[in-house]
Amino acid sequence: MSTASSSFIDRRTIIDWLGIAPFLIFALMFLIVPTLYLVSGAFFNAQGQFTFQNIADLFTPTIMSAYWISIKVSLASSLGGALIGFFLAWAIVLGGLPSWIRSGLLTFSGVASNFAGVPLAFAFIATLGRTGLVTVLMRDWFGFNLYSTGFNLLSFLGLTITYMFFQIPLMVLILTPALDGLKKEWREASEILGASNWQYWRMIGLPILWPSLLGTSLLLFANAFGAIATAYALTGASLNIVPILLYAQIRGDVLHNPNLGYALALGMIVITGLSNVLYIWLRMRAERWQK
Amino acid sequence: MPFLALANIKKSFGQTQVVHDFNMAIEKGEFISFLGPSGCGKTTILRMIAGFEQPSGGTIHIAGQDQTRLKPNQRNIGMVFQAYALFPNMTVFENVAFGLKVAGMPKAEIEKRVKEMLKLIHLEHLADRYPYQMSGGQQQRVALARALAPKPQVLLLDEPLSALDAKIRVSLREEIRQIQRQLGITTVFVTHDQEEALSISDRIVVMNAGRADQIGTPSDIYNRPTTRFVASFVGTLNIIEATIVDPAAGTVMIGDQTIALRESIADKTGGETISLALRPEAGSLSESAKGDTALTGKVVSANFLGSVVRTRIAVGKNTVSFDMFNSPDLIMPAPDEVVTLRFSAGDLLVIRD
Amino acid sequence: MKMTKFFAWFAIAVGVTYFFVPLAGTFEFSLRMRRGEYSLDAYGSVFSDVQFQQTFGFSMLMALLTIVFGMLLVVPTAYWVRLRLPQMRPFVEFVTLMPLVIPAIVIVFGYLRLYNSASYIPFTGSLLGTNILLVMSYITLSLPYMYRSVDTAMRTIDVRTLTEAAEILGAKWPTIMFRCIFPNVMSGVLSGAFITFAIVIGEFTMAALLNRPAFGPYLQLVGANKAYEPSALAIIAFAITWLSMGLIQLVSRFGKLTQSRP
Numbered sequence: 008m009s010t011a012s013s014s015f016i017d018r019r020t021i022i023d024w025l026g027i028a029p030f031l032i033f034a035l036m037f038l039i040v041p042t043l044y045l046v047s048g049a050f051f052n053a054q055g056q057f058t059f060q061n062i063a064d065l066f067t068p069t070i071m072s073a074y075w076i077s078i079k080v081s082l083a084s085s086l087g088g089a090l091i092g093f094f095l096a097w098a099i100v101l102g103g104l105p106s107w108i109r110s111g112l113l114t115f116s117g118v119a120s121n122f123a124g125v126p127l128a129f130a131f132i133a134t135l136g137r138t139g140l141v142t143v144l145m146r147d148w149f150g151f152n153l154y155s156t157g158f159n160l161l162s163f164l165g166l167t168i169t170y171m172f173f174q175i176p177l178m179v180l181i182l183t184p185a186l187d188g189l190k191k192e193w194r195e196a197s198e199i200l201g202a203s204n205w206q207y208w209r210m211i212g213l214p215i216l217w218p219s220l221l222g223t224s225l226l227l228f229a230n231a232f233g234a235i236a237t238a239y240a241l242t243g244a245s246l247n248i249v250p251i252l253l254y255a256q257i258r259g260d261v262l263h264n265p266n267l268g269y270a271l272a273l274g275m276i277v278i279t280g281l282s283n284v285l286y287i288w289l290r291m292r293a294e295r296w297q298k
Numbered sequence: 299m300p301f302l303a304l305a306n307i308k309k310s311f312g313q314t315q316v317v318h319d320f321n322m323a324i325e326k327g328e329f330i331s332f333l334g335p336s337g338c339g340k341t342t343i344l345r346m347i348a349g350f351e352q353p354s355g356g357t358i359h360i361a362g363q364d365q366t367r368l369k370p371n372q373r374n375i376g377m378v379f380q381a382y383a384l385f386p387n388m389t390v391f392e393n394v395a396f397g398l399k400v401a402g403m404p405k406a407e408i409e410k411r412v413k414e415m416l417k418l419i420h421l422e423h424l425a426d427r428y429p430y431q432m433s434g435g436q437q438q439r440v441a442l443a444r445a446l447a448p449k450p451q452v453l454l455l456d457e458p459l460s461a462l463d464a465k466i467r468v469s470l471r472e473e474i475r476q477i478q479r480q481l482g483i484t485t486v487f488v489t490h491d492q493e494e495a496l497s498i499s500d501r502i503v504v505m506n507a508g509r510a511d512q513i514g515t516p517s518d519i520y521n522r523p524t525t526r527f528v529a530s531f532v533g534t535l536n537i538i539e540a541t542i543v544d545p546a547a548g549t550v551m552i553g554d555q556t557i558a559l560r561e562s563i564a565d566k567t568g569g570e571t572i573s574l575a576l577r578p579e580a581g582s583l584s585e586s587a588k589g590d591t592a593l594t595g596k597v598v599s600a601n602f603l604g605s606v607v608r609t610r611i612a613v614g615k616n617t618v619s620f621d622m623f624n625s626p627d628l629i630m631p632a633p634d635e636v637v638t639l640r641f642s643a644g645d646l647l648v649i650r651d
Numbered sequence: 652m653k654m655t656k657f658f659a660w661f662a663i664a665v666g667v668t669y670f671f672v673p674l675a676g677t678f679e680f681s682l683r684m685r686r687g688e689y690s691l692d693a694y695g696s697v698f699s700d701v702q703f704q705q706t707f708g709f710s711m712l713m714a715l716l717t718i719v720f721g722m723l724l725v726v727p728t729a730y731w732v733r734l735r736l737p738q739m740r741p742f743v744e745f746v747t748l749m750p751l752v753i754p755a756i757v758i759v760f761g762y763l764r765l766y767n768s769a770s771y772i773p774f775t776g777s778l779l780g781t782n783i784l785l786v787m788s789y790i791t792l793s794l795p796y797m798y799r800s801v802d803t804a805m806r807t808i809d810v811r812t813l814t815e816a817a818e819i820l821g822a823k824w825p826t827i828m829f830r831c832i833f834p835n836v837m838s839g840v841l842s843g844a845f846i847t848f849a850i851v852i853g854e855f856t857m858a859a860l861l862n863r864p865a866f867g868p869y870l871q872l873v874g875a876n877k878a879y880e881p882s883a884l885a886i887i888a889f890a891i892t893w894l895s896m897g898l899i900q901l902v903s904r905f906g907k908l909t910q911s912r913p
């Protein structure tokens with residue numbers, strides 16, 4: 008009796024697991040194993056011996072500066088995107104603007120947040136490049152040469168401005184529902200208790216938004232950190248950021264050590280992974296008050 | 299000089315005027331209820347007292363000072379909202395401390411005051427809970443403590459009990475009233491539940507379409523409604539159409555029966571139609587019932603409602619309901635039976651709209 | 652209040668400037684091909700380019716395959732997790748979000764090392780194998796979006812009741828899947844499909860490193876070698892994205908309409 012029921016359970020369990028077997032196999036083959044392969048490869052030398060040498064070799068000036076520029080661009084564009092995106096979302100939710108502005112901006116954000124890659128680079132070259140519209144208009148109308156100020160689209164600043172084109176809309180899309188969730192009563196309750204507008208935002212509004220704000224920022228960070236198409240189309244191989252360095256390494260082993268390439272990839276995973284761990288940790292702290 | 303004075307308050311949203319020339323004088327320590335149907339403007343007036351809405355006309359004074367143009371955070375008013383509105387990211391303690399903190403009170407004093415407030419609402423043991431960990435009734439008590447902590451001049455409550463279930467509603471309203479007495483704080487309480495208003499208020503303002511129909515003590519409002527609206531909204535009054543026979547003698551005709559009123563109708567003319575109000579609990583079928591007036595009619599229906607039996611009888615064109623206390627030996631009137639309802643002439647009120 | 656409104660308009664003005672100036676700049680630039688006057692020459696040059704047609708067709712095909720096979724993978728999985736393995740939900744969701752964290756270039760790097768012609772599964776050893784690998788990589792990239800939209804659509808229908816009703820009527824598994832589940836989550840499938848399309852059509856990293864003649868690498872090539880065509884291509888790409896997003900909105904609105912009907 009008992010064996011019969013237990014074997015019945017066993018069969019059911021097996022069928023249950025068979026149901027997601029295709030997904031598990033797919034995830035293993037095309038996501039998990041390839042990643043683990045690189046991660047483990049980072050700890051072996053060409054002769055197949057275990058070593059930390061590859062990791063140590065990352066600490067050369069070229070590679071370090073590549074990481075540093077990547078981090079700077081990702082951080083700047085995600086913070087910039089978060090800030091501007093926040094204000095836009097705030098304006099359409101709480102700014103008392105006509106409702107067509109809200110729907111218009113949301114529709115546009117849906118499009119712009121997916122407008123990335125090579126065409127985005129083209130758009131900014133046509134705008135802020137040496138013969139771009141804005142550059143030319145500034146020169147012709149105001150006699151102002153943008154490039155004489157040291158500005159260069161193929162630089163940290165240029166890349167940051169370009170990335171923000173899809174970072175801002177992403178933030179708007181995620182923050183708008185979060186802002187909608189702020190109850191009018193919270194604001195009124197704080198106001199009647201004597202709080203100023205600023206005190207309301209500091210003590211109630213922002214702490215409540217904090218998880219979504221932070222989560223999106225870190226998503227934006229990872230997004231920018233791994234992006235290559237825009238940067239590559241914008242600068243060719245001239246800007247030394249990690250994804251481009253890795254691209255060159257994959258193409259032609261510019262580091263002259265395949266396993267150093269693995270270490271480079273590992274470094275990227277560690278940084279995006281860390282940003283996620285940080286996110287999860289901060290979110291748990293910020294969400295003590297949630298169900 | 300009243301403590302809280304609303305003078306000629308008007309409010310329009312766009313083209314529609316929702317509050318018309320509202321006047322109200324509230325004494326210090328008084329507990330006033332605004333009672334009225336949905337959409338009559340109760341919340342709007344409360345929000346104007348709080349400063350969330352600007353009146354389109356009129357003035358608001360508290361303790362002799364003009365508050366009409368002040369912002370909410372300059373008014374020192376406490377408010378409790380319908381949907382709790384506790385700050386979800388703060389514990390009970392932090393919620394209650396909020397008003398004190400923004401006022402810049404020293405930490406030690408905040409601690410002392412919050413403890414005092416939590417004791418007042420009997421929730422000392424939940425100080426570290428977050429709002430989501432508490433029942434609606436507990437949350438609303440915290441909201442009350444939060445509103446009272448900064449010692450406001452006036453306490454406003456906008457249907458604070460309507461989201462709670464029936465039992466808690468009754469116990470919490472007693473608690474609110476008791477705390478209000480203890481602190482002697484001037485209070486405006488908005489509700490559309492007449493029982494709630496009748497049971498805890500010093501005075502009630504019955505509102506109808508942006509106007510105060512009647513202002514008076516609960517017993518005034520219940521026993522001596524001055525308008526048809528008040529009569530029908532508070533309690534379940536019978537409205538009986540009658541034709542005046544002789545204004546001087548105070549006799550009227552209901553259907554084909556003539557009765558004498560106690561209230562004077564000498565200002566009316568013969569043949570005029572007037573409305574009379576009669577409470578369901580005022581009449582009785584028993585032969586021995588005291589009462590100088592009787593109406594005879596046919597039973598339309600008799601319904602058993604638990605503690606009372608409600609009978610509806612047809613008198614002329616009117617249908618009159620009346621309640622009898624239930625008892626095991628009560629004989630329920632049968633439909634179509636002809637019965638005589640006896641009551642005191644003093645229970646018939648003349649409605650003068 | 653006045654201040655709030657002022658700042659709100661200010662924010663919108665900044666946003667509009669930021670978003671429209673590059674688009675306007677690109678459009679203006681794309682018209683400059685003929686000297687001294689505006690013309691659509693750049694567009695003509697783009698559309699008549701054989702390589703444009705070939706690469707765009709190739710990417711369209713890849714996108715289509717990605718959508719079909721991706722949905723065949725995602726819909727049954729989401730269904731099964733909801734119905735039979737709710738305890739696996741956090742794990743499956745975590746896996747579907749991983750592609751947002753692990754950069755595409757790292758994933759494709761792993762493929763190149765793991766599935767090269769000398770390995771046990773030599774995907775990159777043949778043309779067909781490489782194309783399959785490209786589709787798989789695209790499924791991986793769009794996994795977060797596909798899974799999310801399908802799972803959201805599934806939340807609004809009661810999968811369990813639907814399944815049990817079908818089982819009582821004697822339906823077999825494939826019938827349940829293709830007759831009951833797929834049509835009912837169609838709005839989710841379609842919006843997932845369009846966003847996948849928007850991602851895949853111009854994708855660069857995977858295609859370039861797997862050496863396939865896709866639209867993304869072609870765009871990059873044009874960018875490196877021509878002056879006005881890139882702007883025209885950017886405008887075309889923007890229009891394609893807009894179209895995909897418009898279709899998503901249309902589909903979700905349609906989905907809501909059909910759901911509100913009892």
Ligand SMILES: Nc1ncnc2c1ncn2[C@@H]1O[C@H](COP(=O)(O)OP(=O)(O)OP(=O)(O)O)[C@@H](O)[C@H]1O
Pocket residue numbers: 311316334335336337338339340341342343490
């Ligand atoms: N911000 C506003 N804009 C336009 N009309 C409003 C606004 N606020 C309230 N009103 C209108 O004013 C009238 C009075 O509303 P109010 O909220 O004061 O009613 P209430 O008596 O509190 O009703 P309830 O018992 O349902 O809470 C209603 O007709 C309402 O539609």
Ligand SMILES: [Mg+2]
Pocket residue numbers: 340341342
């Ligand atoms: Mg109200």
